[in-house]
Amino acid sequence: MTDATSLDLISVLPAGSALHLQPGDRLCRVNGLPFTGDPKTLSERFAASSPLALGFRRGERDITVLASTAALGRWQQAPALPLPEGPRLHPEALRNWEVLVSSDGIYDLQPLPCSSLALLATPLWLLQMRLWGLAAALAAGLALAFAVQPWLAAGVYLLAAIHVGRAGAAYLRADRKLRGLRPAAVLAARNEAEAHAAWLALEPRARFLFARQQPMTAVSV
Structure with missing residues (x-):
C-alpha cells in the first residue's frame, strides 16, 4: 500500500498565473474536502464537474481559488498533508x-x-x-x-x-x-x-x- 499523495505546482501556466498561483503551492483540498491523487485524478475531477474550488497550502497559509481546468501548471506528486475536516464548498456559490x-x-x-x-x-x-x-x-x-x-x-x-x-x-x-x-x-x-x-x-x-x-x-x- 502506497502513502497518500497530493500535488505540488512546480511551474505555472497562464491559467495558473491568472489565479496568482506560484510554484510550490500544494493542492490540499478540492471543494473543501481533502484531496489525494495524481494529475490524472485531478483532471478526472474537472471532467466530472467544473469549476472546482481548489485549496492550496502556501507556506503557512491556505488559499482557495475557483478554477475551471487542471492545466494550471506542471504538477508533481508530494506527500499528502494531514488536514482537519473542513466544510464542503459549493463552487456554484463562489466567485x-x-x-x-x-x-x-x-x-x-x-x-x-x-x-x-x-x-x-x-x-x-x-x-x-x-x-x-x-x-x-x-x-x-x-x-x-x-x-x-x-x-x-x-x-x-x-x-x-x-x-x-x-x-x-x-x-x-x-x-x-x-x-x-x-x-x-x-x-x-x-x-x-x-x-x-x-x-x-x-x-x-x-x-x-x-x-x-x-x-x-x-x-x-
Missing part, C-alpha cells in the same frame, strides 16, 4: 476576487470576471468602483452625443457599456496602479464581505483602500 495590494498593506478587491453591473448599469458600476475619470468621460460623451441627436447618445451608451463590460477589470487595475496597488492574489468567496474576511485572515494588518478613517479621540493631560 473569484482579485486582491490588489500596495507596499504598505493597503488593499482593494474586484470580482473576476467583471461584475455584470459593468454592462447592465455602466455609470453606476463606474461610480461604485470609484473610477471617477471614466465616469466623467462617459457623462461628457453622452451629453455631447445627446446635443447632436438623442438616438446618437443611445448608441454611444451601448458601445461604452459593451466596452466597459469587457475591459472593466483592466480599467480598475490601471486606476489602482496609479494609487500604488498591484494585483497580488485571487481568493474564492461567496460575496465581497467574505472576500474581505478571507484576505484579512491572511493579512490581519491590511487596510481597505476606501475604509473610513477612524476619528481621532482627544487625550486628556
Whole structure:
C-alpha cells in the first residue's frame, strides 16, 4: 500500500498565473474536502464537474481559488498533508476576487470576471468602483452625443457599456496602479464581505483602500 499523495505546482501556466498561483503551492483540498491523487485524478475531477474550488497550502497559509481546468501548471506528486475536516464548498456559490495590494498593506478587491453591473448599469458600476475619470468621460460623451441627436447618445451608451463590460477589470487595475496597488492574489468567496474576511485572515494588518478613517479621540493631560 502506497502513502497518500497530493500535488505540488512546480511551474505555472497562464491559467495558473491568472489565479496568482506560484510554484510550490500544494493542492490540499478540492471543494473543501481533502484531496489525494495524481494529475490524472485531478483532471478526472474537472471532467466530472467544473469549476472546482481548489485549496492550496502556501507556506503557512491556505488559499482557495475557483478554477475551471487542471492545466494550471506542471504538477508533481508530494506527500499528502494531514488536514482537519473542513466544510464542503459549493463552487456554484463562489466567485473569484482579485486582491490588489500596495507596499504598505493597503488593499482593494474586484470580482473576476467583471461584475455584470459593468454592462447592465455602466455609470453606476463606474461610480461604485470609484473610477471617477471614466465616469466623467462617459457623462461628457453622452451629453455631447445627446446635443447632436438623442438616438446618437443611445448608441454611444451601448458601445461604452459593451466596452466597459469587457475591459472593466483592466480599467480598475490601471486606476489602482496609479494609487500604488498591484494585483497580488485571487481568493474564492461567496460575496465581497467574505472576500474581505478571507484576505484579512491572511493579512490581519491590511487596510481597505476606501475604509473610513477612524476619528481621532482627544487625550486628556
